Amino acid sequence: MTKAISVSGLHKSFGPTRALDGLDLAVEAGEVHGFLGPNGAGKSTTIRVLLGLLRADSGAAQVLGMDPWARAVELHRRLAYVPGDVELWPNLTGGEAIDLLARLRGGLDVRRRAELIERFGLDPTKKGRAYSKGNRQKVAIVAALASDAELLLLDEPTAGLDPLMEVVFQDVIGEAKAAGRTVLLSSHILAQVEKLADRVSIVRRGRIVQSGTLGELRHLTRTTIEAETERPATGLDALPGVHDVRTGDGRVHFAVDGGEVDGAVRKLTEFGIRSLVSHPPTLEELMLRHYDDALPAADRHGTGGERDARGAGGSDGAARGGVR
Amino acid sequence: MTSATKTADVGAPARPGTAAGGGALAGTGTLVRFALRRDRVRLPVWILALLLGTLSTANSYAELYGTPEDRANAVETMGSPAGLAMSGPRHYLDDYTSGAMLGHQMLGFTAVLVGLMSVLVITRHTRAEEETGRAELLRSTVVGRHAHLAAALSVAALANLVLGLLLALGLGGLGVDGVDAGGSLLYGAAHAAAGLVFAGVAAVTAQLTAHARGATGTALAVIGAAYVLRAAGDSGENGALSWLSPIGWAQRTYVYVDDDWWPLLLCFALAAGCAATGFALSTRRDVGAGIRPQKPGRPVASPALGTPLGLALRLHRGMLAGFGAGLFLMGAMYGSILGQAEDMLKDIDQLQEALERIGGTGIAEAFASMVMVVVAVVAAVYVVMAALRARAEETAGRAEPLLATGLSRGRWAGSHLAVAMGGGTLALLVAGLGFGIAGAASTGDGALAPRLVGAALAYAPALWVTVGVAAVLFGWLPRASAAAWIVPVYAFVVGYLGQILRFPGWMNNLSPFGHVPRLPAADLNWTPLLVLTLVAAGLVWLGLAGLRRRDLETK
Numbered sequence: 001m002t003k004a005i006s007v008s009g010l011h012k013s014f015g016p017t018r019a020l021d022g023l024d025l026a027v028e029a030g031e032v033h034g035f036l037g038p039n040g041a042g043k044s045t046t047i048r049v050l051l052g053l054l055r056a057d058s059g060a061a062q063v064l065g066m067d068p069w070a071r072a073v074e075l076h077r078r079l080a081y082v083p084g085d086v087e088l089w090p091n092l093t094g095g096e097a098i099d100l101l102a103r104l105r106g107g108l109d110v111r112r113r114a115e116l117i118e119r120f121g122l123d124p125t126k127k128g129r130a131y132s133k134g135n136r137q138k139v140a141i142v143a144a145l146a147s148d149a150e151l152l153l154l155d156e157p158t159a160g161l162d163p164l165m166e167v168v169f170q171d172v173i174g175e176a177k178a179a180g181r182t183v184l185l186s187s188h189i190l191a192q193v194e195k196l197a198d199r200v201s202i203v204r205r206g207r208i209v210q211s212g213t214l215g216e217l218r219h220l221t222r223t224t225i226e227a228e229t230e231r232p233a234t235g236l237d238a239l240p241g242v243h244d245v246r247t248g249d250g251r252v253h254f255a256v257d258g259g260e261v262d263g264a265v266r267k268l269t270e271f272g273i274r275s276l277v278s279h280p281p282t283l284e285e286l287m288l289r290h291y292d293d294a295l296p297a298a299d300r301h302g303t304g305g306e307r308d309a310r311g312a313g314g315s316d317g318a319a320r321g322g323v324r
Numbered sequence: 325m326t327s328a329t330k331t332a333d334v335g336a337p338a339r340p341g342t343a344a345g346g347g348a349l350a351g352t353g354t355l356v357r358f359a360l361r362r363d364r365v366r367l368p369v370w371i372l373a374l375l376l377g378t379l380s381t382a383n384s385y386a387e388l389y390g391t392p393e394d395r396a397n398a399v400e401t402m403g404s405p406a407g408l409a410m411s412g413p414r415h416y417l418d419d420y421t422s423g424a425m426l427g428h429q430m431l432g433f434t435a436v437l438v439g440l441m442s443v444l445v446i447t448r449h450t451r452a453e454e455e456t457g458r459a460e461l462l463r464s465t466v467v468g469r470h471a472h473l474a475a476a477l478s479v480a481a482l483a484n485l486v487l488g489l490l491l492a493l494g495l496g497g498l499g500v501d502g503v504d505a506g507g508s509l510l511y512g513a514a515h516a517a518a519g520l521v522f523a524g525v526a527a528v529t530a531q532l533t534a535h536a537r538g539a540t541g542t543a544l545a546v547i548g549a550a551y552v553l554r555a556a557g558d559s560g561e562n563g564a565l566s567w568l569s570p571i572g573w574a575q576r577t578y579v580y581v582d583d584d585w586w587p588l589l590l591c592f593a594l595a596a597g598c599a600a601t602g603f604a605l606s607t608r609r610d611v612g613a614g615i616r617p618q619k620p621g622r623p624v625a626s627p628a629l630g631t632p633l634g635l636a637l638r639l640h641r642g643m644l645a646g647f648g649a650g651l652f653l654m655g656a657m658y659g660s661i662l663g664q665a666e667d668m669l670k671d672i673d674q675l676q677e678a679l680e681r682i683g684g685t686g687i688a689e690a691f692a693s694m695v696m697v698v699v700a701v702v703a704a705v706y707v708v709m710a711a712l713r714a715r716a717e718e719t720a721g722r723a724e725p726l727l728a729t730g731l732s733r734g735r736w737a738g739s740h741l742a743v744a745m746g747g748g749t750l751a752l753l754v755a756g757l758g759f760g761i762a763g764a765a766s767t768g769d770g771a772l773a774p775r776l777v778g779a780a781l782a783y784a785p786a787l788w789v790t791v792g793v794a795a796v797l798f799g800w801l802p803r804a805s806a807a808a809w810i811v812p813v814y815a816f817v818v819g820y821l822g823q824i825l826r827f828p829g830w831m832n833n834l835s836p837f838g839h840v841p842r843l844p845a846a847d848l849n850w851t852p853l854l855v856l857t858l859v860a861a862g863l864v865w866l867g868l869a870g871l872r873r874r875d876l877e878t879k
Contacts, residue, residue: 044878051728053876073732081728085879087721089639092621092629099625100635104729125620129535140725153728 003062004029004151004182005050010059012045012206019045020056021206027184027199032177034197035186038287042206043186044084047155050184051081064151077106080144084156084186086136088128094139095124101143113146119168133160145172152176152183158192170195190221191280204287221258221281222289225265226251230272239263250274351467355475359449363479370441371487374434374515379494381430385422386500395420402428406660406766409559412575413566415582421502423580426495431514431579435571436551438487438515439522442480443543446526449476452536454612463611470603473527477599480523488516507580510588514574517591521570522547524598531605534614570594632731636739639717640710644747647706651699651755658695659762659776665691688767692776693845695759697819700783700837703751704812707787710744711794715805721879733876734868741795741864748787756780772844779843785856786815789836792863799870802877811836 005027012020020042027033037043048054050063052072061068066075088097095117102108117124120138131139137160144152152173158166173183173196187193193200194214201211210217222243227233233252236245241260246253256264258281268276360367389395399417401407408414416428450472453459459472492512496505522543529542550569557566558575566572573587609615628634665688714737717723726736759780760773794808801807815837818827832838836859839852 048724048876048878053724053727053878055875072727073730076728077730079728081725083721083724083728085721086725087879089722091642092625092638093623095623096621096625096629100629101725101729103625103630104632104726104731106730123620124623126618127621130618143725 002029002065003027004031005033005061005063005184007046007050007061008059010046010049010061011057012042012049012054013057018206020049020059022059023203023207025201025208026211027182029182030177030180031198032173032183032185032196034193034200035184035203036188036190036193036200037186037203038188038284041203043188043203044155045206046203047081047153047184047186050153051076051079078149079151079153080105080147080149081153082137082140082144082155082157084159086133086140088131088136088139090127090129092128093125094122094128094131094135097128097139098124098143098146101140102147105147105149108143108146109148113142116142116146116172119172120165134162134165137161138165141169141172145176150181152181154183154185156186156188158187166192190282190286194280202286220286222255222285223258223261223281224253224255224279225261225268226253226277226279227268228274228276229268230274233268233271236264236267239267348468348470349474350471351462351465352471352474352478355449355462355467355471356478359475359479360482363445363448367441367445367479367483371483371490374437374441374487375490375494378426378430378434378491379498382422382426382495382498382500382503385425389420389422389425398425401664404661404664405559406657406664409555409660410657411558412554413558413563413572413578415578419581421580422500423502423504423507426503427511427575427577427579427581431511431575432551432554432571434515435518435574436547438484438519439547439550439571440544442484442519442523443526443540443547445480445483446476446523447530447536447540447543449479450527451530451533451539455534455536457612460611469607473530473602473606477523477527477602480526481520484516484519484523487519488512488514491515502580504580507583510577510579510583510585513585513588514577514579517588517595518570518574520595521591521598524595524602527599527602528605531602531609532614532616534612534618538614632726632735632739633742635726636713636743640713640740640743640747643706643709644743644750647703647747647751648754651702651751652758654702655695655699655755655758655760655780656762659759659764660766662688662692662759662763663766663768689845692759692763692779693842696779696783696843697815697837699752699755699759699780700786700840701812701816701819703748703755703783703787704790704815704837706751707744707748707790708794708808708812710747711741711791712798712805712808713744714740715798715802718802718877719879724876724878727876733871737795737798737868737871738864741791741867744791744794745788745860748791749781749784752780752784752787753777775844778848782843782848782853783837783840785853785860786836786840788860789856789863792860792867795864795867796870797867799867799874802874 003026005025007023007025010020010023010025011018023042023046025035025046035043035046045054049056049061050068052068052070052075055069063075064078068075088094092100098113098117099108102113120142122135122138122142126135128136137157141157144154154173158169161169173185176183177196183196185193185196197214199211199213200217201208202217203209210220228251230250232250233247236242236252236254239256239260240263241257242264243255243257244253252268254264261278265276389398399420402411402420403414403417411429412427412432416424420428450459453462453472462472489512492505492509495503495508495511525546526539526543529546530539532542533539550571553569554566554572554575557563557569557572563572566576570591573590576587577584605615629638714723717740723736727733756777756779760776763776764770764773790808790811793811794805797805797808815835818831818835819837822832836856839856841847841849841852
């Protein structure tokens with residue numbers, strides 16, 4: 001496979017702030033690559049360098065075999081971008097904005113445009129100033145996906161979308177992948193990336209700390225299980241990969257490493273399970289555990305939104321946890 | 325002034341009883357104090373500016389028209405249809421004292437400004453609050469259905485009353501002949517009445533659309549219509565049209581001449597009616613929505629929107645149309661008095677000297693050259709706003725998605741700059757046409773029209789240089805882009821005031837507008853125009869080169 005994106009040793013500072021600190025990234029053609037990191041880790045900065053909107057202080061970047069700074073326009077004809085915070089023109093309708101963006105990129109598939117508008121439930125006749133954040137996001141998503149770009153750069157594209165629309169989004173990305181397109185999907189929600197990505201890179205403070213397939217990352221993730229049992233559950237501590245066991249009041253609460261869920265749940269069944277809830281691991285927990293990352297104060301603000309998103313995907317994650 | 329500040333300083337602490345009382349008006353008192361606190365700078369500045377403007381005008385009337393001959397001249401000038409359209413009804417001319425001049429020439433103009441102040445106050449505290457969602461937050465507390473509108477109307481009424489009172493006291497205490505205490509009280513009351521009418525109008529328009537811009541725009545259109553109606557009525561044979569205008573009513577008090585109070589009753593009745601309509605309409609709509617449903621727009625873009633130039637034209641067209649219409653009217657207004665320029669100006673010694681220095685064959689041509697400077701400065705204001713639009717798009721985060729498509733930075737910014745240059749030239753053209761047509765009509769010299777159009781267009785290269793300065797700042801020092809405003813401000817100070825205050829020549833040469841030949845009085849000289857055009861091209865090229873080198877600013 002050829003590389004759609006290859007980046008090495010990227011540095012970028014804004015005044016005293018170091019946004020990128022030697023970032024390396026490789027995305028194969030045709031894969032969906034998850035780009036994970038807390039807010040402020042450098043995800044958006046990386047994507048903007050890949051778009052040639054920002055110039056890196058040092059390091060090399062190749063997108064579709066081109067230098068994004070020197071050949072930005074040529075490159076942009078072959079990719080589509082959804083920013084994390086979409087701003088629209090107050091007096092242009094959503095439909096006009098979609099057409100404008102797509103035409104400037106080199107045209108769009110009218111049938112596909114209509115289909116996407118239908119699937120996302122977007123009203124294209126509303127003016128930009130009347131759209132909610134989620135609807136502005138839909139405008140950018142439709143504009144990006146209605147084109148036949150070979151590379152999609154998506155910067156937290158589902159921020160503001162409701163859970164139903166997030167499912168539509170996942171379907172659409174799945175179709176894009178089936179059509180052979182390459183996707184770089186940035187997110188701060190591990191569960192979302194897990195559903196879509198072939199490979200994942202985790203960025204922290206401007207550098208990649210972990211990169212690989214989801215299987216390779218499995219050891220990093222840890223599922224939280226909360227169960228109500230008929231008899232008090234004992235002996236869980238002794239199992240491999242089980243941590244932080246707390247019992248009482250007929251309930252047990254523990255965390256288990258990604259590869260050890262099966263053994264733990266088998267053990268639980270011995271005590272008669274009345275109810276079982278499992279939470280998928282969150283990026284925040286991952287960062288805290290593996291990088292001892294007291295997240296900088298600025299990132300804390302972002303965790304409110306993260307929690308909401310996690311809540312939205314929670315039931316889904318719980319079901320999967322139970323099956324495993 | 326003092327009373328306004330004092331009330332404003334009462335500030336936040338709310339009496340618990342105010343908000344706890346039930347009903348549709350619950351919380352009004354708290355909201356009034358909150359609004360006054362938010363407007364503690366804004367309102368005193370408005371009131372002070374209107375007060376001082378009026379007082380200094382009253383003083384200058386007394387100085388400029390000290391003798392009966394001066395006043396007779398003024399009657400002759402203002403008595404023309406053009407003069408009456410710009411001022412007020414003819415009856416004031418019967419006894420043209422300083423007071424009558426104030427009522428005739430100043431009242432209609434300040435009534436527009438008081439109306440503007442009132443409209444902005446109402447929209448800011450009602451529709452704008454709803455649009456941002458802040459009203460929703462407040463309405464979820466113990467705040468009644470009508471509290472926001474009632475509070476906004478109270479604040480507007482308070483501001484208008486304070487202004488009226490200060491005008492009455494200030495003018496009454498001025499000691500100018502023909503400006504007595506009783507008339508001054510009516511003069512102040514007329515302002516308050518006009519302000520209340522337009523506050524009421526805004527209370528209605530704020531219910532119609534879901535957006536503050538629409539609400540303000542509609543209310544301002546009503547003010548404009550009121551002014552045009554009275555202008556048409558006063559300059560024509562019968563004054564019936566003026567009776568359709570609240571500004572006309574205020575002027576028909578014939579303040580300082582007859583001192584009739586009763587026309588103000590019409591104002592108060594209309595204000596009360598409008599306010600009641602506003603309250604009634606507000607109960608028929610949801611919070612955040614307008615009475616008029618949002619019109620759906622085009623679901624697909626027209627072919628013109630597919631290019632960067634098409635987008636730039638679309639984004640600029642509203643502002644360009646506004647400036648174009650304004651400059652056409654401005655040109656027409658100056659043009660309509662061109663024929664009387666000689667009579668009007670011969671009494672003002674300083675202006676006379678300035679005009680003589682400009683040279684030319686006649687005083688009308690010299691006057692026209694001077695008007696051109698003002699026209700060019702107004703066009704330069706447009707040009708700076710238009711050129712800085714690219715920067716506004718960048719900081720608003722709207723450039724980012726565009727520049728991630730197959731659109732280069734040069735074409736994107738170049739489109740905005742091209743519209744600024746072309747739009748500025750167009751603005752000069754329509755101003756020149758208005759000035760030329762009306763000027764030719766008022767002087768009876770048809771050959772003047774093309775010369776005046778040419779004189780206006782001669783400033784186009786200077787506008788292009790102004791765009792170039794903005795482009796260089798945008799490309800190399802984006803955060804300092806607003807410094808481009810220095811160009812029109814400097815051009816005004818040097819080009820207009822400098823004629824009167826006799827600044828040294830080098831100060832004039834610093835401004836691109838200083839190099840433009842002062843047509844039609846002076847001869848046409850192509851060299852400076854060509855040099856300015858080349859300078860403009862160089863500056864734009866330099867600016868775009870800077871833009872290509874720098875990081876795009878993102879949110």
